Structures are given as structure tokens and as C-alpha cells.
Amino acid sequence: MRFLAGRLLHGLFLLFGVSVLSFLFVALAPGSFLDEMRLSPQISPETVGALRAQYGLDRPLPVRYARWVRSVLRGELGFSFAYNTPAAPLLRVRARNTLVLTGSATLLAWATAIPIGVWAAARKGRVVDQLTTASATALLAVPDLLLALGLLLLAVRTGWFPTGGMVSLGFEALGFGAKVKDAARHLTLPVVTLVVGTLPVLVKHVRAALIEVLDSAFLRAARGHGIPRRRLLFRYALPAAANPLISLFGFSVGALLSTSLLVEVVMSWPGLGPLLLEAILARDLYLVIGAVMFSTVFLLAGNLLADVLLYANDPRIRTGER
Amino acid sequence: MATHPVHFDLSPPPLHTARLVCSLASGKTLFLAPGFAEAQPGGGCLLHGRPPQAALLRVRDLTVQLATDTGAAIPVVEAVSFDIAAGEAVGILGESGCGKTTTALALLRLLPPGGKIVRGSIEFAGRELVTSGERELEKIRGAEISLIFQEPGIALHPMRRVGDQVGEVIHAHRGWNWKRCREEAATALAQVFSGEISRISEAYPHQLSGGQRQRVLIAQALACRPALVIADEPTASLDATTQAEILALIKDLKLRLGVALLLISHNPAILAGLADRILVMYSGRVVEEGPLERVYRAPLHPYTKGLLASMPRGASESPAAGKGKLPAISGSPPDPARLPPGCPFEPRCPDRLAICTTRGPAEVQPEAARRVWCFKYGG
Ligand SMILES: Nc1ncnc2c1ncn2[C@@H]1O[C@H](COP(=O)(O)OP(=O)(O)OP(=O)(O)O)[C@@H](O)[C@H]1O
Ligand code: SF4
Ligand SMILES: [Mg+2]
Numbered sequence: 001m002r003f004l005a006g007r008l009l010h011g012l013f014l015l016f017g018v019s020v021l022s023f024l025f026v027a028l029a030p031g032s033f034l035d036e037m038r039l040s041p042q043i044s045p046e047t048v049g050a051l052r053a054q055y056g057l058d059r060p061l062p063v064r065y066a067r068w069v070r071s072v073l074r075g076e077l078g079f080s081f082a083y084n085t086p087a088a089p090l091l092r093v094r095a096r097n098t099l100v101l102t103g104s105a106t107l108l109a110w111a112t113a114i115p116i117g118v119w120a121a122a123r124k125g126r127v128v129d130q131l132t133t134a135s136a137t138a139l140l141a142v143p144d145l146l147l148a149l150g151l152l153l154l155a156v157r158t159g160w161f162p163t164g165g166m167v168s169l170g171f172e173a174l175g176f177g178a179k180v181k182d183a184a185r186h187l188t189l190p191v192v193t194l195v196v197g198t199l200p201v202l203v204k205h206v207r208a209a210l211i212e213v214l215d216s217a218f219l220r221a222a223r224g225h226g227i228p229r230r231r232l233l234f235r236y237a238l239p240a241a242a243n244p245l246i247s248l249f250g251f252s253v254g255a256l257l258s259t260s261l262l263v264e265v266v267m268s269w270p271g272l273g274p275l276l277l278e279a280i281l282a283r284d285l286y287l288v289i290g291a292v293m294f295s296t297v298f299l300l301a302g303n304l305l306a307d308v309l310l311y312a313n314d315p316r317i318r319t320g321e322r
Numbered sequence: 323m324a325t326h327p328v329h330f331d332l333s334p335p336p337l338h339t340a341r342l343v344c345s346l347a348s349g350k351t352l353f354l355a356p357g358f359a360e361a362q363p364g365g366g367c368l369l370h371g372r373p374p375q376a377a378l379l380r381v382r383d384l385t386v387q388l389a390t391d392t393g394a395a396i397p398v399v400e401a402v403s404f405d406i407a408a409g410e411a412v413g414i415l416g417e418s419g420c421g422k423t424t425t426a427l428a429l430l431r432l433l434p435p436g437g438k439i440v441r442g443s444i445e446f447a448g449r450e451l452v453t454s455g456e457r458e459l460e461k462i463r464g465a466e467i468s469l470i471f472q473e474p475g476i477a478l479h480p481m482r483r484v485g486d487q488v489g490e491v492i493h494a495h496r497g498w499n500w501k502r503c504r505e506e507a508a509t510a511l512a513q514v515f516s517g518e519i520s521r522i523s524e525a526y527p528h529q530l531s532g533g534q535r536q537r538v539l540i541a542q543a544l545a546c547r548p549a550l551v552i553a554d555e556p557t558a559s560l561d562a563t564t565q566a567e568i569l570a571l572i573k574d575l576k577l578r579l580g581v582a583l584l585l586i587s588h589n590p591a592i593l594a595g596l597a598d599r600i601l602v603m604y605s606g607r608v609v610e611e612g613p614l615e616r617v618y619r620a621p622l623h624p625y626t627k628g629l630l631a632s633m634p635r636g637a638s639e640s641p642a643a644g645k646g647k648l649p650a651i652s653g654s655p656p657d658p659a660r661l662p663p664g665c666p667f668e669p670r671c672p673d674r675l676a677i678c679t680t681r682g683p684a685e686v687q688p689e690a691a692r693r694v695w696c697f698k699y700g701g
Contacts, residue, residue, distance in 0.1 A: 221477040224432055225464035225491045225542060229456075235490070239481050314481055315526040 007307045011300040022292045026285045033081040033283045078286025087290045095294040098271035102260045105194035117206025136200035144197040148266045164268035209241035253302025377405035380445040389436025400606045411583040413597030421606035422586045465495040468543035470553040478527040484538045485523030510545040533564035552584040605666035612692035622694045624673045
């Protein structure tokens with residue numbers, strides 16, 4: 001338990017650091033939301049000045065940070081200039097959509113990578129294994145963006161899948177089953193892009209970790225006890241190979257998240273990605289900071305989940321050894 | 323610790339308990355009053371006046387190659403033949419690198435990648451293992467023949483409770499539900515531990531001592547009541563006290579369960595109280611075979627003589643012992659990839675003859691139940 005509490009504290013500390021840094025970067029970046037207003041002849045400099053004062057942009061940075069922290073504690077997460085509302089409700093909806101996308105992509109990617117990697121490792125050196133490794137390497141060379149555009153093109157040409165958005169028009173009127181089906185159809189393209197982009201790395205790591213373990217003495221011993229092959233692979237080898245893979249899982253959440261933000265923009269998935277882009281272009285600074293904070297929380301949650309899994313998997317960590 | 327079980331004891335194994343074992347064809351055991359009958363090596367039974375039954379394990383001309391990292395084949399075991407009867411304890415004795423482990427692994431078809439049996443036959447209870455498929459072998463491994471590996475420290479899964487690991491062996495062969503397998507695992511552990519079974523069961527390997535882990539391995543090997551247990555250096559990595567305890571345990575289990583044993587060691591003292599018969603191996607070949615008592619009292623092969631002469635009398639092996647040079651034999655074993663053309667022991671042999679460099683010696687039977695491969699006795 002000490003281990004997990006430590007990790008949690010570490011996460012909170014990191015969150016604080018990220019908030020300070022993103023605040024600094026955004027505040028120090030040239031330009032502000034009010035620049036465009038200033039250029040507009042219809043708006044008087046006095047109005048702009050009043051707005052500046054109202055948003056607190058004329059105050060020194062530490063004061064603005066303190067005000068922002070207070071608004072975070074109130075659950076508002078600052079204020080969106082462009083939408084003229086507290087940032088929190090905007091961010092929450094978008095964050096939920098990003099979570100749906102990243103979460104299902106992570107799950108699917110790992111659920112596919114594990115059996116393929118184990119299967120290839122068990123046939124190390126044979127044709128199927130070489131074929132798997134070769135196609136993983138080839139797939140690895142394809143940039144994510146190209147993959148997204150390619151799939152998008154395919155969807156446009158064939159019409160098999162919707163090319164954007166999260167639900168169809170008239171979604172609310174659908175029954176539950178139809179709703180699930182509609183959402184799944186919209187989810188397919190971005191999820192497939194993310195999964196195909198991540199899969200090669202994961203398969204390679206699963207395979208390598210398994211091969212290392214398959215060589216070990218306790219597996220030879222288990223084979224000597226007549227443990228059937230399938231059980232040997234999944235109940236003996238996989239847990240033993242899991243530690244580095246669990247750490248990789250933590251990283252993969254981060255990697256998938258950043259790719260996900262990009263894919264969201266390309267495939268117009270209403271997640272944090274498009275919102276962040278829009279907010280950056282508009283210099284809507286609290287919205288930018290909020291989106292960054294949400295992404296950080298996801299990242300940390302992924303790593304924390306990895307720590308929990310590590311803790312659950314390895315008794316040596318639980319008993320405080322190593 | 324009162325007595326040391328690995329002293330140089332040439333008398334028959336002490337049958338101290340009130341129960342004596344009579345091995346039956348089925349492998350079941352019968353408990354008799356002391357003095358009524360002796361457990362007979364070879365499975366014959368004085369009480370029933372039965373002749374020794376057909377061998378449980380019959381190895382003929384077993385020849386094994388391993389592969390180097392570059393894929394070149396190296397001959398590691400050459401034309402090894404021997405029998406093990408039900409309930410019999412056979413020892414394999416030889417210096418490090420002479421092919422003991424490889425022989426043991428070959429018996430269960432567990433050779434490392436690149437290794438293969440190039441010739442010979444392994445017949446176990448009427449079945450030929452050399453040509454058996456992986457499925458058949460899975461059924462035999464752990465259930466009918468089990469193996470206690472050389473390295474107890476790493477032969478257990480580091481992340482699973484030892485009770486589960488014993489349970490897995492039972493689960494693999496009995497097809498019972500998991501709960502029943504765990505209960506049976508506790509029974510198996512109770513055979514090798516006194517008290518505190520639940521604590522041991524729930525422990526992970528890293529929470530146990532070397533001796534406790536070795537006991538778990540023994541419980542695993544015995545869990546499905548195999549007819550033959552192969553123990554490869556079962557005490558090599560343990561300290562002297564623990565080593566004595568484990569040897570006493572193996573001796574006790576042999577008497578109680580009537581299981582056949584193939585014991586592998588580089589230390590003659592380890593085999594002394596345990597084996598009925600020994601095979602002395604050198605350079606992948608059997609060079610001498612016979613009843614342990616007679617071989618130890620009057621070794622024939624110059625290599626056996628050297629091995630026994632260098633045995634520390636009454637002393638136990640330290641983890642490092644036996645890995646070094648043998649004081650009574652100068653030099654070291656030949657590289658299996660570059661064997662001398664004649665008798666492989668010739669470069670180190672104090673008794674070598676002119677003929678020894680020309681070809682390898684053939685089998686000679688100098689007396690009943692003994693075999694030796696040396697030109698001194700014909701060959
Ligand atoms: N995996 C392997 N690949 C290639 N050669 C091997 C391999 N394992 C063992 N050998 C070689 O085969 C020979 C026999 O090894 P083996 O392990 O059977 O000897 P051993 O009698 O059990 O020795 P020890 O007392 O050290 O356990 C040695 O020369 C060794 O170097
Ligand atoms: S055959 Fe010759 S060299 Fe070999 S052990 Fe006998 S005497 Fe020595
Ligand atoms: Mg060995």
C-alpha cells in the first residue's frame with residue numbers, strides 16, 4: 001500500500017508542476033485573446049481594457065495563477081473567453097469523448113497484441129513468426145497521420161463507415177441497441193487508426209518479453225512437470241513477462257493519447273484534440289491549460305493503473321522486495 | 323543434527339522404521355514388520371520369491387547431440403545403456419560436464435533447442451519415448467516420470483504461490499477442479515514439510531529458504547505419484563546441514579513410497595546412502611556400472627578409482643566442491659567437440675596401455691551384474 005500511496009503523491013506533485021509550467025508557457029506566449037478585438041474598429045480600446053481587467057489579464061502572473069487555482073477548486077477550471085462560460089463543462093464533455101476513444105483503443109490494442117505476441121514467441125524463428133515480425137516492422141514505418149488519411153479515404157470511397165463525428169444526426173431518437181451500434185460505427189475508424197498505429201510496437205515488445213521468459217529455468221521445469229503448452233504460455237510465461245509490459249502499458253496510454261488528439265482533429269472526433277487546437281489558435285488560454293491538465297490527468301491515470309497492475313502482478317513488489 | 327547421512331556407509335540403507343517396503347508390480351507399497359522382508363533392489367521381493375520384474379525404464383544406446391551457439395553439433399552423450407527397475411534407486415556419478423544433466427533431460431525429451439537424440443531407445447513402462455509425440459510426453463512428464471531440476475533457486479515460478487505451483491502439476495494430470503487440486507497439493511506438501519503447511523502453501527518462492535524450496539520441488543515431483551523420479555544434483559546448492567536434511571528426506575521417501583529413483587551427482591558421498599546401483603559417466607559415456615556397494619568397495623575403472631579416492635570421507639560437499647579439480651586425477655575432461663580418438667579417459671589415465679589410443683574400449687563383464695569399459699579388463 002505504501003508503494004501505491006507514494007505513486008499517488010508523486011502523481012499529484014506532477015500535476016502541480018504541469019499546471020505551473022503550462023500556465024507559464026501560455027502566459028508568456030506572444031499574443032492574447034484580446035488582440036483581435038483590439039484590431040477591430042467597432043470595439044473601443046476602453047472596452048478592451050475593461051475586459052482585460054475583468055479577466056484579470058492585467059494582474060501579475062502569480063496572482064492569476066492563484067485565481068486559477070481557486071477556480072479549479074470551485075470546479076470551474078478557469079474561464080473560456082471564446083465561449084464566455086466557465087471552462088469546466090466544455091472540457092468535461094470533450095475529455096469524456098477522448099477517454100472513450102483512447103480507452104477503447106488502448107484496450108483493443110493490448111487485447112490484440114498479447115495473443116499475437118505470445119503466439120509469435122511460441123513459434124520463434126518459424127515462418128509465421130518471421131512473417132509477424134516483418135509485417136510489424138513494415139507497419140511501424142507508416143506515419144500515424146498517413147494511416148489516418150488512408151483510412152479516411154477508404155471510408156469515403158466505400159461508405160462503410162462514417163468519416164467524422166461521434167454520433168449520427170437523430171441519435172437521441174434511437175433505441176438503446178441502435179445507439180450502441182451507431183456509436184460503435186463512428187468509433188471504428190479512429191480506433192482502428194490508433195490500434196494499427198500502436199500494434200506493431202506492442203507486438204514486438206510482447207514477443208521479446210515472452211521469448212526471454214520462455215528460455216528460463218522455471219519454464220523448463222514446468223514443462224518437465226507436464227504442464228500443457230497453452231497453460232505454460234498464458235499462466236506461467238505471460239505473468240513472468242508482464243512487468244516490462246505493464247510499464248509499457250503506462251507509456252502506451254500516453255502515446256495513444258497524443259496520437260488520439262491528432263486523430264481526433266483529422267477525423268473530427270469531438271474530443272480534447274480539436275478543442276485544444278481551436279483554443280490555441282484563439283489564445284483562449286484557460287481552455288488550453290484545462291485541456292493540457294485533462295490530458296495530464298489521463299496520462300497519470302494510465303501510469304497509476306500500470307502501477308496498480310504491477311503491484312497486483314508481482315508479489316515481490318507487494319512484499320517490498322527488490 | 324545427530325548423524326550425518328552422507329558418511330561413507332557401505333552397509334545397506336538403514337531401515338530404521340517399523341515399516342518395510344515390498345515393491346509390487348503396480349508400484350503400490352505394502353508395509354511389513356521389521357525383519358520380515360527387505361526391500362529388494364530390482365523390484366524382486368523376497369517374501370513372494372518373485373524374480374526381478376522387467377525394467378521400468380530401459381535405455382539403450384542413447385546418443386545425444388547438443389548445438390553450440392553457432393549451430394555446430396557437439397556429441398554430449400554417447401551410446402548410454404542402462405535399466406531401472408520399479409522401486410530401484412540408480413545413481414549417475416561423474417565430474418561436471420560429463421553429460422549427466424543432458425542424459426536426464428533426454429530421458430524426458432526436454433533437451434534445449436538444437437539438442438537432439440541421434441540414436442537409441444528409451445523405453446518406459448513398455449512405451450518408446452524417443453518417438454513419442456509432445457502430447458504423450460506431456461502426460462508422462464510429472465505424472466509417471468518427474469524431474470527435480472538442478473537449480474532449486476530458479477526452478478519455481480517467481481510470482482506464484484508455491485501451493486499453486488504444486489496444484490498446477492496435479493491440475494495438469496488429474497483434471498480435477500482447482501480447489502481439489504489445491505487440497506491435494508497441501509497433502510503433497512505435508513509429505514515433505516512438518517507442520518505449517520498453510521503458511522508454506524501461501525508463500526512465494528522468494529519467501530522460502532533454499533532447503534524449503536527444494537522440499538517444494540520434491541513435493542511437486544511426487545504430487546502425482548510417479549513411478550520414477552529423476553533428481554539432478556538435488557543438494558548441490560544447499561549448505562551442509564540442509565543438504566543432510568534433504569538427503570534424509572529423499573531416503574525416507576524412497577522407503578515409504580517405493581518410487582524408483584535416478585539420482586545424479588558429482589559427489590560419490592551423496593549417492594552412498596541412497597543408490598542401489600551406480601553408473602559412472604565420463605565424457606558422455608558410461609565407463610562403469612554395478613551395485614554401489616561393490617563398485618565403491620572395489621572400483622575397476624581407473625576413473626572410478628580416481629573419483630572415489632578424491633572423495634572427502636564423511637565430509638559433505640560445499641557448494642563449490644566437485645566443480646574444481648579432482649586431486650586424485652590430474653587434468654580435466656576433454657572438450658566434447660574434440661575427443662581423443664581412443665578411450666576418452668586416456669589423456670588422464672594413470673594405467674593407460676598402448677591400445678588405449680587406437681580405439682574406444684568395449685563393454686566387459688568382469689563379474690556378475692557389473693560392467694566396465696576399459697582395456698585393462700579386456701575390452
Ligand atoms: N545448452 C547447451 N548447449 C550446448 N552445450 C551444452 C549445453 N548444455 C550443456 N552443454 C555441454 O554439454 C556437456 C554436458 O553437459 P551437462 O550439463 O549434461 O553435464 P553435467 O554432467 O550435468 O555437468 P554439471 O555437473 O556441471 O551439471 C558439457 O560439455 C556442456 O558444456
Ligand atoms: S581404456 Fe586405457 S586409457 Fe581408458 S581407462 Fe582403461 S586403461 Fe585407461
Ligand atoms: Mg548437470
